[in-house]
Every structure is written in structure tokens, then in C-alpha cells.
Amino acid sequence: MIKVIHVLHAVGGVDVYLRLLLAIMDHNKFEHIIIKGENDTHETYFRPDGKLIKVYKLPIDREINFIEDFKSISQVVKIFKNERPDIVHAHSAKGGIIARSASVFYKVNVLHTPHAYSYLSADYGFKRRIFLFIEKFYKHINSKLLATSNSEINRGLIDVGYKEEDVYLFNNSILPIEEIKPLKIKKTWPDNYICSVGRPSFQKNIELMLDVLFEVKKQENDIHLVLMGVGYHSPNLLNVKNLIQSLGLENNVTLLDWTNREDIFYIIKHSALYISTARYEGLPYSVIESLALGKPIVATKVDGNQDLVKHNYNGFLVENENATEMSSFVLKLLNDKTLFQTFSENSKLLFEENFNMKNNIKDLECIYENNIK
Known part of the structure; x- marks a missing residue:
């Protein structure tokens, strides 16, 4: 059994990504454990056979907070040493920083999925350069890029400076939508939109x-x-x-x-x-x-x-x-x-x-x- 730990701020598309892969990945071959923000979604995570997935909740937030982030890294190190994962999958900028920092104290490969690099959120200027510097620094710490698109691969290779052998592609994917259920909320807009x-x-x-x-x-x-x-x-x-x-x-x-x-x-x-x-x-x-x-x-x-x-x-x-x-x-x-x-x-x-x-x-x-x- 291969043990995978996911580290993330579980909101929006990142949470969707994780739930989709957990719902279909072979549970006889992979065991998943989740480390997520304590203020993230409270919905539980399930294996394909309906069993609950173990979740650790830590102070992982979107914004930088040196004290809370240090606490999270320390706790993640303890979780890594206790759970002994075979591979770590880190999601978004904050998950990537925490997981790769913790991997210094427990040697494990970290697959980092940016879900759109954080430096792209800043206009050209000091903030953008700082965010890009952080990504360039952390690529050296037990890090492989697991991109969601070819565009993200190009960012990783050209901007961040990953080597080609350290870059992988797994397109964001969904299951076919086979049924459209009736609308649960009240429709307040016209038919043509x-x-x-x-x-x-x-x-x-x-x-x-x-x-x-x-x-x-x-x-x-x-x-x-x-x-x-x-x-x-x-x-x-x-x-x-x-x-x-x-x-x-x-x-x-x-x-x-x-x-x-x-x-x-x-x-x-x-x-x-x-x-x-x-x-x-x-x-x-x-x-x-x-x-x-x-x-x-x-x-x-x-x-x-x-x-x-x-x-x-x-x-x-x-x-x-x-x-x-x-x-x-x-x-x-x-x-x-x-x-x-x-x-x-x-x-x-x-x-x-x-x-x-x-x-x-x-x-x-x-x-x-x-x-x-």
C-alpha cells in the first residue's frame, strides 16, 4: 500500500481537485491522508468504497502569517514522522511551502501542484518578484512539479526554473456529467443567458x-x-x-x-x-x-x-x-x-x-x- 499525504488550503478548485481524485483512485493500492486548514471546508472526504479518509486540521491559511505558518510546519513534521508517507502531494502556494519545509526534516519527495502560480496574482512589481523568488527557492527542496496544464508546465520550466525531468503533467479532469439534476435554488434570471x-x-x-x-x-x-x-x-x-x-x-x-x-x-x-x-x-x-x-x-x-x-x-x-x-x-x-x-x-x-x-x-x-x- 502506497501512503500519500496531501497538504493544502482546501477551498475552491483545489478542494474539487482533491475530492475528484480521491473518489476514483484505486483504494486497494493507495492510502490517502489529508492535512488541511482548520477553517477550510468542513465536508468530509471519502474513499471510493465510502470509507472516511483521515484528516488533520492545522492553521493553514491563504495569507502569509509567519507565526502560524511556523506552527503548521512544525506540526506537519510530526505528522510526517508519525504517518511515514511514501509521497507527499502539496497543493497551491501555501501547501507547497509548508510541505516542502517539513520535508527537510522527513525526507520524502513532494509533488507540488500550484493550481496557478501565486506570483501571477500580483502585478509586475516587488510583490510579484518576492512570490517568484519563493517558488524558485522551494523548487530545490525535495520538489517535483505536478502541473495541471501545459501552460503551468511552461511557467515551471521557464519562470521558476525546474528541470524537465522534475516536471509532470496531470490535467485537471472531471468525471463525465451524465445527469443534470433539477435546480435546488430559486431561479431568478431569464431563460436566455x-x-x-x-x-x-x-x-x-x-x-x-x-x-x-x-x-x-x-x-x-x-x-x-x-x-x-x-x-x-x-x-x-x-x-x-x-x-x-x-x-x-x-x-x-x-x-x-x-x-x-x-x-x-x-x-x-x-x-x-x-x-x-x-x-x-x-x-x-x-x-x-x-x-x-x-x-x-x-x-x-x-x-x-x-x-x-x-x-x-x-x-x-x-x-x-x-x-x-x-x-x-x-x-x-x-x-x-x-x-x-x-x-x-x-x-x-x-x-x-x-x-x-x-x-x-x-x-x-x-x-x-x-x-x-
């Missing part, structure tokens, strides 16, 4: 999405956007609400604070298309889900999005945050049923070829097996 998932933040750039909507409205007055996931850690929420008012979009936008995955599937499935205006991504689950559900996608040409959208094949990619160009692509898909159908079929093909968890999980199992010290 476009949708997106994204908390108002620098990364998701919802302000650009509203600018696009404003441009589309000039030709399609009844255009409507359903934006999901705005409730958790949304530093730009007030700016977004003010922009909705200033652009006169109060009747064209629905903001959903929190939505469970089944309702997200329902909303994406019944939408006209999916839109992403992110400045960077790891490999976004909402876009993968859109592929699985056969949705055309209009997105910014950035890390993550460009791994999932092929321009003029299953959607359109836009460079340089160009609201006018992006709105023209949205209008094109809304008004061309033949193109819409072609893109829809191509999205499904792309999902089956690259992002179906049933096909991809064996790759991750092999990566784990090949990195045991």
Missing part, C-alpha cells in the same frame, strides 16, 4: 466581463449574465456592484453568492455559452465542465483558458483584454446556430480526449508510484 463562475478578484477580472456585457447590450438589449461563486474571498465585489450600476446593467446581471456543483452544472447546461475574462488560471474546472456539457466558450487567451479553448474550434480566445472584440465573438455565437452547434460538438470531443478523469487517473497513479524515494 450566458454564464460564468468567478469571484470578483484581480485574477477573474469580472470588471472586463461587465464591459463585454455592456458592449453586447448595445445590440442585444435583453442579454443576461449569471455569475456564480461571488461569495467567497471576493475583494473586488464592491467595485463590481458599483460598475453594474454605473453601466446600467442592474437588470442584466444575476450574482449568485454560493452555488453547489450540481446547480452549477444545471446553470451551465442551460446557458447560451460560457465566458471567462480571467487574467490567469491553473486549469479552471468551470471551463472543463463547460466542455463536458458541450458549451461554446469565449475566453481571454491566458494560462489555463488557452489549454481548454481552441480558437475557432470550440470557442474564441481574445488577447489584451479587448472588450469590443470579445463582445463581437459573444454576439457571433448567439446569432449563428450552425457555428454554435459545431463548437458545442467540438467541446465534447476535447473533453473526452483530454479531461475525462476515467481515462486520466492511471497517469496520476503512475506518477505517484514513480516518485517514491
Whole structure:
């Protein structure tokens, strides 16, 4: 039995990633243990056979806190020495720092999955250089890069400086969506709408999405956007609400604070298309889900999005945050049923070829097996 310890701040897509692989990985070959933040999701984790997975809760938070982070590292060292893992899988920046620091005192290979490198969250400047320096420093400490996309591999090789032999790819993947369950929340938006998932933040750039909507409205007055996931850690929420008012979009936008995955599937499935205006991504689950559900996608040409959208094949990619160009692509898909159908079929093909968890999980199992010290 191969013992794997996961270290993470279990929120959002990182939590989804972990739950998906735990639900399908061979439990006769792998034992999983989780070390996560004490203020993270309280939902339990299960093996494929329904048994509970052991969880340790520590003060692992998104922001840097030297005292709490030192406490977490000390406790992780004790857990490593007690549990004696064969491999450690660290998720995101904070999980990577804590796990690799602890591995100094218990020698074990750490597979680090950035889920979008933290330095990308900062504008070009001092903060960005510091975050990048941290990644460059920690790559030397028992570290292998387990990227979620080819874009993340390129970041690891070019920006961070990993050697090619220390880099692996396991695309974010999901199980096929075989059933769309009825909506559990009250539907307050019209039947014809476009949708997106994204908390108002620098990364998701919802302000650009509203600018696009404003441009589309000039030709399609009844255009409507359903934006999901705005409730958790949304530093730009007030700016977004003010922009909705200033652009006169109060009747064209629905903001959903929190939505469970089944309702997200329902909303994406019944939408006209999916839109992403992110400045960077790891490999976004909402876009993968859109592929699985056969949705055309209009997105910014950035890390993550460009791994999932092929321009003029299953959607359109836009460079340089160009609201006018992006709105023209949205209008094109809304008004061309033949193109819409072609893109829809191509999205499904792309999902089956690259992002179906049933096909991809064996790759991750092999990566784990090949990195045991």
C-alpha cells in the first residue's frame, strides 16, 4: 500500500481537485491522508468504497502569517514522522511551502501542484518578484512539479526554473456529467443567458466581463449574465456592484453568492455559452465542465483558458483584454446556430480526449508510484 499525504488550503478548485481524485483512485493500492486548514471546508472526504479518509486540521491559511505558518510546519513534521508517507502531494502556494519545509526534516519527495502560480496574482512589481523568488527557492527542496496544464508546465520550466525531468503533467479532469439534476435554488434570471463562475478578484477580472456585457447590450438589449461563486474571498465585489450600476446593467446581471456543483452544472447546461475574462488560471474546472456539457466558450487567451479553448474550434480566445472584440465573438455565437452547434460538438470531443478523469487517473497513479524515494 502506497501512503500519500496531501497538504493544502482546501477551498475552491483545489478542494474539487482533491475530492475528484480521491473518489476514483484505486483504494486497494493507495492510502490517502489529508492535512488541511482548520477553517477550510468542513465536508468530509471519502474513499471510493465510502470509507472516511483521515484528516488533520492545522492553521493553514491563504495569507502569509509567519507565526502560524511556523506552527503548521512544525506540526506537519510530526505528522510526517508519525504517518511515514511514501509521497507527499502539496497543493497551491501555501501547501507547497509548508510541505516542502517539513520535508527537510522527513525526507520524502513532494509533488507540488500550484493550481496557478501565486506570483501571477500580483502585478509586475516587488510583490510579484518576492512570490517568484519563493517558488524558485522551494523548487530545490525535495520538489517535483505536478502541473495541471501545459501552460503551468511552461511557467515551471521557464519562470521558476525546474528541470524537465522534475516536471509532470496531470490535467485537471472531471468525471463525465451524465445527469443534470433539477435546480435546488430559486431561479431568478431569464431563460436566455450566458454564464460564468468567478469571484470578483484581480485574477477573474469580472470588471472586463461587465464591459463585454455592456458592449453586447448595445445590440442585444435583453442579454443576461449569471455569475456564480461571488461569495467567497471576493475583494473586488464592491467595485463590481458599483460598475453594474454605473453601466446600467442592474437588470442584466444575476450574482449568485454560493452555488453547489450540481446547480452549477444545471446553470451551465442551460446557458447560451460560457465566458471567462480571467487574467490567469491553473486549469479552471468551470471551463472543463463547460466542455463536458458541450458549451461554446469565449475566453481571454491566458494560462489555463488557452489549454481548454481552441480558437475557432470550440470557442474564441481574445488577447489584451479587448472588450469590443470579445463582445463581437459573444454576439457571433448567439446569432449563428450552425457555428454554435459545431463548437458545442467540438467541446465534447476535447473533453473526452483530454479531461475525462476515467481515462486520466492511471497517469496520476503512475506518477505517484514513480516518485517514491
